[in-house]
Amino acid sequence: MAVTYQLTIDCTSPELLTQFWAEALHYSVVPPPPGFGSWDDFYRSIGVPEDELGDGADRIEDPNGEGPSIWFQVVPEKKSIKNRMHIDVNASGGRAFDLAIRRERVEAEATRLVALGATRLRTAFEEGLDHYAVAMTDPEGNEFDVF
Incomplete structure (x- = not known):
């Protein structure tokens, strides 16, 4: 049986890539969990350090539920070499x-x-x-x- 998975893309600006890839793939931006005004508010509630937070939305999903969800993870360094996967x-x-x-x-x-x-x-x-x-x-x- 196949497993489900999430694709994670390291980045410095999750909001920028969330908006770009949502439009590019015809995906939807995932709202934060109920009770939280933003994903960063949720991450703070579970103890994620401030330097690992982005600014705004950071994940998208296929509105039809067929493709993988994509999470744009904040990392401090900028991309410097060719992707190993694309x-x-x-x-x-x-x-x-x-x-x-x-x-x-x-x-x-x-x-x-x-x-x-x-x-x-x-x-x-x-x-x-x-x-x-x-x-x-x-x-x-x-x-x-x-x-």
């Missing part, structure tokens, strides 16, 4: 569609994500291969692909 955003619809249609969909999604604060790095396309993707970074420099 998110792939499937915007193309898959190989049931012609490459030209998939390419158009990937480009439209990459354009939308740039408007949300992503940075486009490069296009992964080679004539003769049935693949088209765009490598990008989120507002804190975490790599991800749109394919």
Whole structure:
């Protein structure tokens, strides 16, 4: 039986990434537990030190309950090397569609994500291969692909 899991992304600004990734993935921002005005208020109640708190929302979830929840964890250091794991955003619809249609969909999604604060790095396309993707970074420099 498969297990459920949460994806955790280290960051310096959870509010920024929460808003970006909620929009990027069509997820919902998770409200703090009942009785707390913010996640930081909740974390303080369970003894989390001030230097480990963010500012605002720090987690998102799939409104359909199908994808993993994502928590943006405050860490003191900024990102300095390439991610060892990354998110792939499937915007193309898959190989049931012609490459030209998939390419158009990937480009439209990459354009939308740039408007949300992503940075486009490069296009992964080679004539003769049935693949088209765009490598990008989120507002804190975490790599991800749109394919």
